[in-house]
Amino acid sequence: MTHAWIQNILFLVLLLALAVPLGPFIAKVMEGERTFLHPVLGPVERGFYRLMGISGEEDMGWKTYAWAITLFNLLGIAAVFLLQKIQAVPVLNPEAMVKVPTDLAFNTAVSFTTNTNWQAYGGETTLSYLTQMLGLTVQNFLSAATGIAVLVALIRGLVRRTADGIGNAWADLIRSTLYVLLPLSLVIALLLVSQGAIQNFSAYVHTASGQIIAMGPAASQVAIKMLGTNGGGFFNANSAHPFENPTAFSNLIHMLAIFVIPTALCLTFGRMVKDKRQGWALLAAMTVIFVGALAVTTWAEAKGNPGLKALPVDQVVSVQQGGGNMEGKEVRFGTGATSLFATITTAASCGAVNGQHDSFTPLGGLVPLWLIELGEVAFGGVGSGLYGMLMFALVGVFIGGLMVGRTPEYLGKKIEAFEMKMASIAILLPSAAILLGTAVAVLLPVATASVSNPGPHGFTQILYAFSSATQNNGSAFGGLSANIPFYNYGLALAMIVGRFGVIFPVLAIAGSLGSKKATPESLGTLPTHTPLFVGVLVSVVLLVGALTYLPALALGPIAEQLSLRGVTR
Amino acid sequence: MNLQLRPALVSFVALSILTGLAYPVLVAGLAKVIFPRQAAGSLLHKDGKVIGSELIGQSFTDPGHFWGRPSATSGPDGKPLPYNGGNSGGSNLASSNPDLKKAVEERIAILKAADVEQQGPVPVDLVTASGSGLDPHISPAAAAFQVHRVAKARGLDEATVRALVETRTEPPQFGVLGDACVNVLKLNMDLDGLR
Structure with missing residues (x-):
């Protein structure tokens, strides 16, 4: 346990050290200022604009901005779908992968475009290298760029006064990809290869003894899968696979890559609103939720599986062994690095896994599930985490405003009926999709037939699937046989609702706030950079999450935990 | 609204080539030179x-x-x-x-x-x-x-x-x-x- 916590603290320190310079850098890039990368990438950016026939400076109203983002994402869905349908062509396809069935191809196309990366297929048994590169790797970049763009548009709405526009969507998408995602991915990919992650275009290796070893351009995709909080593995076992995540150090790189942009964006926010304390306050609220969640998972997994207590199995943590609940985990990581990874990947909307969440202890699995359901606002996805958290911040100042009887304000902007309606939609629509989707699934025999574990855990598998899809996480309780038309189409719908059901209200708020005048601060203004506000914000997130999901969680992991304790007594 | 069509198509195709072909090939090239054994498995x-x-x-x-x-x-x-x-x-x-x-x-x-x-x-x-x-x-x-x-x-x-x-x-x-x-x-x- 001590060993695990040294690792946890080291992670948080390194994360902060990396995010502090990155945050202001992203702000500069998104505001069009020059950076050290501009001598090389500036001409590329301008070349893009010339080909596109725009200047990159045209200001868009929120509806135009939303239309641009929608169009861009629709193209993504179409491209990934088509690539899967024509993948039998012998281009970068040494294993002669055949065309993907329509329901699965649709699910995968929506999944990667919405930054979910739910995978109803196994990479090494289903997809050609061309599909992985030109289809999935591309969407790993572009869905992350979409998240950053929408966030920056929202920040502009908060900053600008009586403005008509919230920025140019094309410039935002291109700048975040060129200056932030691409250079960082290149560095991360090479670091991963140095540890043993593979990057080649060879056919699968057949060893002298007949073992088949899958190959492929994995490292380049894995780098952006983590950095863009996408999470879709090149291989079926995702970050548990030794060719994606060969060592404990590569594992640290994976984890830092998930959190570094979401953390940095809080500081980007502080810089753009010209009050750094505002960014630190949001980061503090995220950290409180994250560390609390991490403590529970780390403890539950290190304690081991209560169901094996009666057998002659040694689960005790010692110098000689990592111990704990090792089903579905890798020895080189142990329960400590796996618990940390699981908490990070679900606090963010990443969904990559370095161990199988389905085999976690009931409490160890409850935490990732609940983090997803909270809306992944503790750090959260690239862009989506912070714009999600800002929705809760609006609810927070609204409740605070009601308490003292004044019009609620955030950063000098009045929060009125329209903003509250939109924020409520952004928070409640995903919740409804998760609970209603689960409810429909448990009523349909075709859906319940996919469940692989008996008892309350079987219910959790379905609940996890709809939570993960709706909140665009992508991790799974993988025993659920999700590759059937019901889940392929049902979960794709959930992903669309969870992605665009939040993006549109967020952009609407951005437009509405941007058109308002600033109200000068007064005695009655609730300051939003204080520990008091951090407390309010954490409470709002946890209360909404608890009120919405506790009944469902009681039927799943909580019931399972109680029944396991009953067995051992 | 159709004003956005050309930028959407052009940026999508160009970014796809950049991130989906140029980037993985560049990583593979660099990996082959710097870490040939690891890159090959x-x-x-x-x-x-x-x-x-x-x-x-x-x-x-x-x-x-x-x-x-x-x-x-x-x-x-x-x-x-x-x-x-x-x-x-x-x-x-x-x-x-x-x-x-x-x-x-x-x-x-x-x-x-x-x-x-x-x-x-x-x-x-x-x-x-x-x-x-x-x-x-x-x-x-x-x-x-x-x-x-x-x-x-x-x-x-x-x-x-x-x-x-x-x-x-x-x-x-x-x-x-x-x-x-x-x-x-x-x-x-x-x-x-x-x-």
Whole structure:
């Protein structure tokens, strides 16, 4: 346990050290200022604009901005779908992968475009290298760029006064990809290869003894899968696979890559609103939720599986062994690095896994599930985490405003009926999709037939699937046989609702706030950079999450935990 | 609204070429120059043939070799095929699933039948399936548990085998990351090299 916590603290320190310079850098890039990368990438950016026939400076109203983002994402869905349908062509396809069935191809196309990366297929048994590169790797970049763009548009709405526009969507998408995602991915990919992650275009290796070893351009995709909080593995076992995540150090790189942009964006926010304390306050609220969640998972997994207590199995943590609940985990990581990874990947909307969440202890699995359901606002996805958290911040100042009887304000902007309606939609629509989707699934025999574990855990598998899809996480309780038309189409719908059901209200708020005048601060203004506000914000997130999901969680992991304790007594 | 059509199409195609072709090819090129062995899969050769990858575990079941962790991978026919590097994955059995308990009981019975003198509690990683099904490692405790069996089967001294295990034991990386582990394939190759 001590060993695990040294690792946890080291992670948080390194994360902060990396995010502090990155945050202001992203702000500069998104505001069009020059950076050290501009001598090389500036001409590329301008070349893009010339080909596109725009200047990159045209200001868009929120509806135009939303239309641009929608169009861009629709193209993504179409491209990934088509690539899967024509993948039998012998281009970068040494294993002669055949065309993907329509329901699965649709699910995968929506999944990667919405930054979910739910995978109803196994990479090494289903997809050609061309599909992985030109289809999935591309969407790993572009869905992350979409998240950053929408966030920056929202920040502009908060900053600008009586403005008509919230920025140019094309410039935002291109700048975040060129200056932030691409250079960082290149560095991360090479670091991963140095540890043993593979990057080649060879056919699968057949060893002298007949073992088949899958190959492929994995490292380049894995780098952006983590950095863009996408999470879709090149291989079926995702970050548990030794060719994606060969060592404990590569594992640290994976984890830092998930959190570094979401953390940095809080500081980007502080810089753009010209009050750094505002960014630190949001980061503090995220950290409180994250560390609390991490403590529970780390403890539950290190304690081991209560169901094996009666057998002659040694689960005790010692110098000689990592111990704990090792089903579905890798020895080189142990329960400590796996618990940390699981908490990070679900606090963010990443969904990559370095161990199988389905085999976690009931409490160890409850935490990732609940983090997803909270809306992944503790750090959260690239862009989506912070714009999600800002929705809760609006609810927070609204409740605070009601308490003292004044019009609620955030950063000098009045929060009125329209903003509250939109924020409520952004928070409640995903919740409804998760609970209603689960409810429909448990009523349909075709859906319940996919469940692989008996008892309350079987219910959790379905609940996890709809939570993960709706909140665009992508991790799974993988025993659920999700590759059937019901889940392929049902979960794709959930992903669309969870992605665009939040993006549109967020952009609407951005437009509405941007058109308002600033109200000068007064005695009655609730300051939003204080520990008091951090407390309010954490409470709002946890209360909404608890009120919405506790009944469902009681039927799943909580019931399972109680029944396991009953067995051992 | 159609004003956005051209920028959308052009940016999508250009960004696809940049991130979906240029970037992976660039990484592959750089990797091939800087880390050629790793990029190709850290493959191990013997007599000019590939015998495996040091990062991908293999199935060992004879008493004279160290055994790796149980693997839940399956073959193209859907039947169990441990350590199938063409189809990675875990068991996804829940903690509460009676099938998990049964599987663990069977594994304990097999381990103890292979060495009747070793009747202590079994290290947990030796009786639980790994996340990838390809875990190349076991814990030092799981290696120590098998020393007696391996030494006996090979007619070696326990101390010799224990010393080999020790040289193959990797501490947590940089002292803090992950857990200590032993690479089973490399350890077994050392053993075979003793003869």
